[in-house]
Amino acid sequence: MTPAQSALLDCLRPVLGAKGIVTDRDAIAPWETDWRRRFHGLAPALLAPASTAEVAATVAAAAHFRVPLVPQGGNSSMVGGATPPADGSALILSLRRMNAMRRVDAEAGLAVAEAGVILSDLHDAALAVGRRFPLSLGAKGNATVGGLVSTNAGGTQVLRFGSMRGLVAGVEAVLADGSIHDGLAPLKKDNRGYDLTQLLVGAEGTLAIVTAATLRLVPVPATRTTAWAATADPQAALALLRRFSHATETLESFEILPRESLAAVLAYVADARAPLTGEHRWHLLIEHTDERGTALMEELLGSALVDGLIADATIAASDAQAAGFWRLRESISDSERALGPASQHDLSVPVDAMPRFMIEAAAACEARFPGTHASGFGHLGDGNIHFHVRAAPGTDPARWYAEDVPVVTRFVDDLVIAAGGSIAAEHGIGQMKLGELERLSSPARLTALRAVKAAMDPHGILNPGKLVTLARAAPGQ
Amino acid sequence: MTPAQSALLDCLRPVLGAKGIVTDRDAIAPWETDWRRRFHGLAPALLAPASTAEVAATVAAAAHFRVPLVPQGGNSSMVGGATPPADGSALILSLRRMNAMRRVDAEAGLAVAEAGVILSDLHDAALAVGRRFPLSLGAKGNATVGGLVSTNAGGTQVLRFGSMRGLVAGVEAVLADGSIHDGLAPLKKDNRGYDLTQLLVGAEGTLAIVTAATLRLVPVPATRTTAWAATADPQAALALLRRFSHATETLESFEILPRESLAAVLAYVADARAPLTGEHRWHLLIEHTDERGTALMEELLGSALVDGLIADATIAASDAQAAGFWRLRESISDSERALGPASQHDLSVPVDAMPRFMIEAAAACEARFPGTHASGFGHLGDGNIHFHVRAAPGTDPARWYAEDVPVVTRFVDDLVIAAGGSIAAEHGIGQMKLGELERLSSPARLTALRAVKAAMDPHGILNPGKLVTLARAAPGQ
Numbered sequence: 001m002t003p004a005q006s007a008l009l010d011c012l013r014p015v016l017g018a019k020g021i022v023t024d025r026d027a028i029a030p031w032e033t034d035w036r037r038r039f040h041g042l043a044p045a046l047l048a049p050a051s052t053a054e055v056a057a058t059v060a061a062a063a064h065f066r067v068p069l070v071p072q073g074g075n076s077s078m079v080g081g082a083t084p085p086a087d088g089s090a091l092i093l094s095l096r097r098m099n100a101m102r103r104v105d106a107e108a109g110l111a112v113a114e115a116g117v118i119l120s121d122l123h124d125a126a127l128a129v130g131r132r133f134p135l136s137l138g139a140k141g142n143a144t145v146g147g148l149v150s151t152n153a154g155g156t157q158v159l160r161f162g163s164m165r166g167l168v169a170g171v172e173a174v175l176a177d178g179s180i181h182d183g184l185a186p187l188k189k190d191n192r193g194y195d196l197t198q199l200l201v202g203a204e205g206t207l208a209i210v211t212a213a214t215l216r217l218v219p220v221p222a223t224r225t226t227a228w229a230a231t232a233d234p235q236a237a238l239a240l241l242r243r244f245s246h247a248t249e250t251l252e253s254f255e256i257l258p259r260e261s262l263a264a265v266l267a268y269v270a271d272a273r274a275p276l277t278g279e280h281r282w283h284l285l286i287e288h289t290d291e292r293g294t295a296l297m298e299e300l301l302g303s304a305l306v307d308g309l310i311a312d313a314t315i316a317a318s319d320a321q322a323a324g325f326w327r328l329r330e331s332i333s334d335s336e337r338a339l340g341p342a343s344q345h346d347l348s349v350p351v352d353a354m355p356r357f358m359i360e361a362a363a364a365c366e367a368r369f370p371g372t373h374a375s376g377f378g379h380l381g382d383g384n385i386h387f388h389v390r391a392a393p394g395t396d397p398a399r400w401y402a403e404d405v406p407v408v409t410r411f412v413d414d415l416v417i418a419a420g421g422s423i424a425a426e427h428g429i430g431q432m433k434l435g436e437l438e439r440l441s442s443p444a445r446l447t448a449l450r451a452v453k454a455a456m457d458p459h460g461i462l463n464p465g466k467l468v469t470l471a472r473a474a475p476g477q
Numbered sequence: 478m479t480p481a482q483s484a485l486l487d488c489l490r491p492v493l494g495a496k497g498i499v500t501d502r503d504a505i506a507p508w509e510t511d512w513r514r515r516f517h518g519l520a521p522a523l524l525a526p527a528s529t530a531e532v533a534a535t536v537a538a539a540a541h542f543r544v545p546l547v548p549q550g551g552n553s554s555m556v557g558g559a560t561p562p563a564d565g566s567a568l569i570l571s572l573r574r575m576n577a578m579r580r581v582d583a584e585a586g587l588a589v590a591e592a593g594v595i596l597s598d599l600h601d602a603a604l605a606v607g608r609r610f611p612l613s614l615g616a617k618g619n620a621t622v623g624g625l626v627s628t629n630a631g632g633t634q635v636l637r638f639g640s641m642r643g644l645v646a647g648v649e650a651v652l653a654d655g656s657i658h659d660g661l662a663p664l665k666k667d668n669r670g671y672d673l674t675q676l677l678v679g680a681e682g683t684l685a686i687v688t689a690a691t692l693r694l695v696p697v698p699a700t701r702t703t704a705w706a707a708t709a710d711p712q713a714a715l716a717l718l719r720r721f722s723h724a725t726e727t728l729e730s731f732e733i734l735p736r737e738s739l740a741a742v743l744a745y746v747a748d749a750r751a752p753l754t755g756e757h758r759w760h761l762l763i764e765h766t767d768e769r770g771t772a773l774m775e776e777l778l779g780s781a782l783v784d785g786l787i788a789d790a791t792i793a794a795s796d797a798q799a800a801g802f803w804r805l806r807e808s809i810s811d812s813e814r815a816l817g818p819a820s821q822h823d824l825s826v827p828v829d830a831m832p833r834f835m836i837e838a839a840a841a842c843e844a845r846f847p848g849t850h851a852s853g854f855g856h857l858g859d860g861n862i863h864f865h866v867r868a869a870p871g872t873d874p875a876r877w878y879a880e881d882v883p884v885v886t887r888f889v890d891d892l893v894i895a896a897g898g899s900i901a902a903e904h905g906i907g908q909m910k911l912g913e914l915e916r917l918s919s920p921a922r923l924t925a926l927r928a929v930k931a932a933m934d935p936h937g938i939l940n941p942g943k944l945v946t947l948a949r950a951a952p953g954q
Contacts, residue, residue: 108828152668152672158665158666165672166643175925177924179921181919181925182919182921183922185827185897185898186828187826187827187860187899187902188635188825188860188861189631189640189825189856189860189899189902189903190825190899190901190902191628191899191901191902191905191906192899192901192914192922193679193680193914193922193926193944194676194680194925194926194929195675195676195678195679196922198642199671199925199929201672202668203671207671348665348666349664350662350663350664351585351663351665352584352585383664383665383666384665384666420662421662421664422664422666422667422668422669424667424669424670425664425666425667426666426668428668429668429669429670437670441670442656442658443656444652444656444657444658445670445673447654447656448652448658448673448676448933449670449671451932452671452676452932452933453671455931455932455933456925456932
């Protein structure tokens with residue numbers, strides 16, 4: 001521990017109390033490594049304030065002593081966004097003790113949740129008043145509101161209600177100088193200068209510490225209809241997506257997966273069964289909440305069958321069957337991991353461009369890296385897929401991750417940029433993509449990112465080494 | 478003209494050509510005053526680039542010579558946001574020659590419009606391909622895309638589709654150093670660091686010059702149902718709003734106006750007729766596009782009548798009748814202006830708090846400023862009203878505007894802040910509200926606004942004197 005860190009802890013002890021300062025190595029260890037165990041850091045202490053005032057005091061003191069803080073919620077970042085640096089220079093700022101649901105207002109369709117509220121608890125709190133928080137993802141049992149806001153999280157229901165950005169009506173946050181920005185009032189129109197709420201959504205804790213958020217709730221749908229369909233190619237899937245989009249405003253999911261992803265799941269998950277018989281190149285998982293229910297689904301899938309857009313389809317006959325479809329979709333990452341090491345890419349391109357990208361990028365990767373297998377699956381409706389390039393059989397995992405993955409990553413990222421896309425669709429930049437972001441951003445974007453970071457966090461104490469590096473100060477400044 | 482301005486023009490002449498540099502006093506004059514004639518500026522020249530590259534060259538040269546630029550579209554700001562300073566220190570940067578619709582894609586529901594495209598032309602371009610751009614406002618014949626984006630414009634259709642912020646899928650902009658940020662790709666998920674698009678929406682041209690935007694288009698509704706209802710109090714109106722919101726997702730407008738606003742319109746507009754007989758304290762203009770059409774409207778208004786939420790109602794029997802209802806609503810500002818000078822406030826509070834605010838703020842104003850008349854009308858569904866405090870009869874207009882309006886403004890703004898609201902709901906800050914924003918913002922908000930401004934526009938060349946003032950540099954910096 002550095003002298004500055006010791007001084008900070010001395011200063012915070014009366015503020016945070018015994019529960020609020022953790023220095024026991026065993027207690028800290030689980031939070032020093034990301035959940036995929038790809039990033040390992042070191043934090044001499046973990047600070048756990050229990051209120052906004054305590055967060056403000058913590059940040060003000062950290063600013064005074066110039067001790068960097070790494071904000072952390074559920075530690076479910078896919079890009080090492082919540083893992084402290086390895087040199088022990090930063091402390092972890094855990095928001096998990098701030099887990100109060102301050103307000104749930106069914107009538108207004110709003111909830112005010114503190115940063116440490118776990119997503120599944122938010123779901124439950126909304127349901128308890130007959131409302132729904134319409135964003136979900138695999139890590140819902142760990143991911144917290146603060147992390148979801150700070151990473152502009154996505155998931156499988158973005159198609160209709162958008163990612164977190166569209167669901168956040170306001171935030172409360174502590175700025176880098178320890179001052180509190182109270183932006184929780186749910187104003188539908190507010191043009192008092194730059195939108196600080198929108199600036200903090202997706203800022204990965206590098207500009208301020210989000211302590212609470214006002215979130216939109218929507219009605220619980222009376223009915224939900226889920227179908228599985230098979231198609232020969234992604235372009236046909238896009239055409240079907242358009243038909244659904246035009247027929248209903250309640251399309252909630254339109255997921256695509258290739259044959260090999262389904263095969264991996266069927267091989268890995270004990271009791272998994274293929275929804276359709278026969279061999280199909282591509283599979284679709286479609287869900288809407290239109291009142292017309294299965295009638296609408298049958299009509300659209302029926303005409304798609306007639307028109308040759310799809311080869312086969314089945315509509316879930318029960319909630320259990322729908323859940324079974326979703327379990328197949330949600331088991332892909334784990335199942336593919338069992339097949340061997342891969343280079344994984346969370347990318348987006350304009351929705352129209354995605355079918356072509358899926359085919360051409362896979363072919364380009366396999367041609368460039370002989371023996372690898374490349375394919376993408378995910379949120380076709382959002383123009384966002386998870387694209388995996390699996391190492392050739394027999395590849396040494398250590399060598400693959402150390403030497404090959406960076407090369408594959410640059411190759412894939414170049415394809416994404418050429419297609420007008422984003423190398424960070426829903427998982428953010430964190431520390432994993434920082435180098436690629438700087439390599440591939442236009443001078444204008446990079447200048448703006450650095451300028452905003454330097455302006456909001458001039459001493460670089462908020463989540464250092466994530467999202468963007470501070471430019472070295474010019475001589476004379 | 479200053480030597481720096483002369484040097485800038487010399488430098489830009491070969492780039493912009495004769496059409497791109499206007500120095501004729503008569504040609505510039507109309508653009509030196511805002512359309513309400515409340516702010517008067519002086520610009521030695523008006524620059525009118527015709528392409529993004531020309532804007533980039535203009536800004537780069539202006540940065541070099543440290544000549545401030547005031548970006549301008551349709552010059553329809555309500556807060557002096559596009560009016561140059563009076564000291565002649567800045568030039569006008571008109572975006573009106575950049576008026577190409579670069580793309581209109583019905584299938585994808587997207588349009589790419591340059592900054593100078595006029596809103597009504599955008600409406601027409603969307604309709605020409607069977608789509609709709611769902612934002613409209615009184616100045617649609619003048620307001621341009623660049624201005625609408627830069628002010629996060631609202632209007633009468635925000636309830637369902639949101640203000641500009643929700644309709645902008647991407648922007649192209651020139652930063653203060655002349656570099657071009659190309660963010661037009663319509664990516665539904667993109668977490669490459671801070672969201673520059675969202676930062677520039679509503680930034681009033683103080684951080685960058687928006688040169689084009691990718692905008693969302695929505696389907697043209699098959700049916701539109703418009704009704705006029707009367708109620709005794711705004712709290713009942715809110716209850717009715719909730720019923721509509723729960724019954725349909727297609728509620729597009731829910732406007733409220735007091736008896737005296739309707740009376741002003743009926744007195745001012747030659748052939749205007751009251752939609753309902755009898756005297757009613759409050760009036761509502763309600764519009765939805767639900768397929769159930771008048772049946773749904775009748776059902777909801779019928780039960781509201783039975784329950785005593787409203788006293789009377791009528792459903793427009795034709796498009797012409799609906800247009801008549803809207804003409805009443807849209808004539809309020811002009812009609813009330815004819816009644817005498819007023820202090821006008823574009824404000825918002827949480828929707829739930831609006832009924833009480835409307836009553837209590839009006840009473841508080843009339844008590845504090847004897848002889849005045851205070852009332853609000855507008856977008857109840859958005860928690861946004863236009864609140865007018867009319868001078869006591871016989872008040873000298875010059876004295877009213879010079880001495881009384883600032884006092885009334887501070888009084889009203891304090892009420893807004895006490896109600897957790899915003900003093901700038903849909904019209905922005907411009908130069909009119911800059912002082913009040915600085916007076917009423919928390920230290921955190923003001924620090925953040927100034928930091929972002931200083932970071933993105935370090936030499937203060939973009940729309941000086943609007944939205945936020947640059948803090949004086951601290952000693953030693």
